[in-house]
Amino acid sequence: MTDRVIQRRRGSHVVAHLVLGLGSLVMAFPFVWQLVMSLSTNAEVQSVTPVFWPSELHWENYAQVFDRMPFLQQLGNSVLVTVLRTLAQILFCTLAGYAFARMRFRGRGLLLGLVLSILMVPSQVYLLSQYQIIQSLGLLDSVGGLVLPGLFSAFGTFLMRTAFLSMPNELEEAARLDGANPFQIFWKIMLPLARPTVAVLAITTVLWSWNELLWPLVVTTYSERMPLSAGLATLIGDRTTDYPVVMAASLLAMAPVLVMFVLLQRRVIDGLASSGLK
Amino acid sequence: MTTSQKAPPAPALTRPAGRGRPAPGRGPRPEHTLWPWLFVAPLVAGIAVFYLWPIVQTAGYSFTETGPFGGSTFAGVDNYVALFQDPELYLSLGNTLLYTVIVLLGIPIAVGLASLLNLPGLRFAAVYRVLFFLPYVAMPTAVAMVWRVIFNGDFGILNRALAVVGIEGPYWISTPGAATVAVAVVGLWSSLGFSMIVLAAGLKSIPPELYEAAELDGATRWRQFRAITVPLLTPSIFFVLIITVIASFQVFDLLYAILGSSNPVLPRSMSLVYFFYREGFVANDKGYAAAIAMVIFLLIGLLTALQFRLQRRWVHSD
Numbered sequence: 001m002t003d004r005v006i007q008r009r010r011g012s013h014v015v016a017h018l019v020l021g022l023g024s025l026v027m028a029f030p031f032v033w034q035l036v037m038s039l040s041t042n043a044e045v046q047s048v049t050p051v052f053w054p055s056e057l058h059w060e061n062y063a064q065v066f067d068r069m070p071f072l073q074q075l076g077n078s079v080l081v082t083v084l085r086t087l088a089q090i091l092f093c094t095l096a097g098y099a100f101a102r103m104r105f106r107g108r109g110l111l112l113g114l115v116l117s118i119l120m121v122p123s124q125v126y127l128l129s130q131y132q133i134i135q136s137l138g139l140l141d142s143v144g145g146l147v148l149p150g151l152f153s154a155f156g157t158f159l160m161r162t163a164f165l166s167m168p169n170e171l172e173e174a175a176r177l178d179g180a181n182p183f184q185i186f187w188k189i190m191l192p193l194a195r196p197t198v199a200v201l202a203i204t205t206v207l208w209s210w211n212e213l214l215w216p217l218v219v220t221t222y223s224e225r226m227p228l229s230a231g232l233a234t235l236i237g238d239r240t241t242d243y244p245v246v247m248a249a250s251l252l253a254m255a256p257v258l259v260m261f262v263l264l265q266r267r268v269i270d271g272l273a274s275s276g277l278k
Numbered sequence: 279m280t281t282s283q284k285a286p287p288a289p290a291l292t293r294p295a296g297r298g299r300p301a302p303g304r305g306p307r308p309e310h311t312l313w314p315w316l317f318v319a320p321l322v323a324g325i326a327v328f329y330l331w332p333i334v335q336t337a338g339y340s341f342t343e344t345g346p347f348g349g350s351t352f353a354g355v356d357n358y359v360a361l362f363q364d365p366e367l368y369l370s371l372g373n374t375l376l377y378t379v380i381v382l383l384g385i386p387i388a389v390g391l392a393s394l395l396n397l398p399g400l401r402f403a404a405v406y407r408v409l410f411f412l413p414y415v416a417m418p419t420a421v422a423m424v425w426r427v428i429f430n431g432d433f434g435i436l437n438r439a440l441a442v443v444g445i446e447g448p449y450w451i452s453t454p455g456a457a458t459v460a461v462a463v464v465g466l467w468s469s470l471g472f473s474m475i476v477l478a479a480g481l482k483s484i485p486p487e488l489y490e491a492a493e494l495d496g497a498t499r500w501r502q503f504r505a506i507t508v509p510l511l512t513p514s515i516f517f518v519l520i521i522t523v524i525a526s527f528q529v530f531d532l533l534y535a536i537l538g539s540s541n542p543v544l545p546r547s548m549s550l551v552y553f554f555y556r557e558g559f560v561a562n563d564k565g566y567a568a569a570i571a572m573v574i575f576l577l578i579g580l581l582t583a584l585q586f587r588l589q590r591r592w593v594h595s596d
């Protein structure tokens with residue numbers, strides 16, 4: 001590479017850092033602003049002359065979150081719902097994905113087509129009936145009602161089938177000759193090989209389950225039965241909004257997922273980008 | 279196990295053979311014929327009960343009228359006739375389209391950002407990736423809380439910043455139109471990182487020799503961007519476009535959480551999915567809501583089909 005080319009590259013890096021740096025500031029600003037407000041007084045948040053930094057840090061706003069809303073119950077609901085859905089999706093989708101990819105049976109094409117057809121249908125189309133099913137089972141305002149339809153995923157099945165399709169036949173053959181049954185082959189040999197895709201499935205399910213709003217809004221009425229997403233959305237209805245406490249609650253509600261994201265950043269980013277869905 | 283002695287089933291023979299290698303999986307050995315069913319049964323049962331049947335049922339509901347106590351009677355296409363004469367359908371469709379168009383403005387921005395991010399040897403690229411991606415993984419209802427305050431007409435920082443340059447900002451979240459724009463800005467902010475990462479991955483697959491050859495021919499960076507980067511990136515751009523349109527057409531969370539369910543401007547600023555939610559779960563008009571859901575389904579299907587049709591004109595393939 002000539003010196004001139006290297007210099008041109010360096011020159012363009014300055015522009016890149018300027019643009020990406022400013023962009024990053026814009027992207028991160030709402031989070032920083034939320035943190036600042038969560039440590040301010042309500043008067044400072046609403047003051048007509050801007051207060052960019054509170055006169056003193058009001059950490060007690062975070063303690064107040066637990067008085068103003070049933071935060072711990074909602075956190076518990078969010079955790080329970082997310083864990084149950086993630087475990088169930090991993091189990092059901094890997095089993096079905098494996099069978100659809102690597103076993104032959106009558107009606108496979110038809111069943112697979114039916115399952116995958118769900119991917120083309122927006123969720124509003126099944127929401128009304130899902131609600132009725134949950135209602136008739138007496139599961140409104142319960143963890144069971146919150147998790148039930150989300151235990152099964154057409155997207156997850158598609159994802160796992162794709163992963164199993166790309167695996168070599170030899171290991172399965174060898175295990176079969178050794179007398180392993182299909183479940184042993186799946187569990188001991190093929191599933192461990194699919195671990196990276198299982199991680200993608202787990203990440204997408206955790207994110208979706210933690211963040212979604214419409215379903216919890218529909219099947220829960222009492223705030224102590226809601227997960228955090230619905231709890232926050234219904235918190236702002238009242239007139240006397242205590243902004244710092246709301247900001248503190250929002251940050252606490254996002255924190256688990258954001259921490260997971262920062263710890264697993266590469267995995268999360270590449271997984272979500274390759275799967276193309278939230 | 280009465281079928282266990284039969285020859286391998288026919289569907290196995292009718293599989294498309296275009297994969298270039300034998301389809302994985304061997305024919306079921308007689309003693310194993312129940313295994314595949316055990317594997318798929320839990321998922322297929324769940325999908326059938328909670329997804330497939332509800333789709334059929336919703337389609338059915340859209341042809342019924344819901345009585346005041348929840349009972350249904352067959353009503354033919356009455357719901358659809360009423361819906362297509364309902365100004366609220368066109369209002370919510372208009373808001374949804376405005377939202378979608380604004381969020382789509384993020385795609386050209388993401389193309390530019392992705393090509394900067396992919397410059398060879400760029401330092402802090404991982405930091406930029408994380409910061410741009412952060413809004414995409416953050417809970418919409420939680421980030422909505424801070425955006426509500428940023429957009430606040432009296433003390434929001436946005437209007438104060440606009441005042442510095444002499445612009446008097448509107449009461450964003452209580453003015454129809456402005457409210458949709460405000461929600462769409464947040465939608466753009468939260469999806470930008472996703473588009474950028476997908477496009478950056480697409481850029482990686484462009485062979486570097488093309489740029490070297492262009493460099494030797496004396497092409498400027500801008501010319502290289504126009505003649506190499508953009509055309510070869512069109513498949514990724516198309517993918518991002520499809521995903522963004524489908525997601526934007528179903529906007530609900532941000533709208534609901536930024537505007538707030540008791541906001542008097544919501545009936546003027548609602549999206550199609552909010553309209554569906556209100557009819558189905560607030561007004562409890564199941565039949566009408568089902569018709570709205572079917573119309574949303576149809577619109578998304580048509581838009582997606584249209585994009586696939588148009589892609590032949592602009593998406594590069596070789």
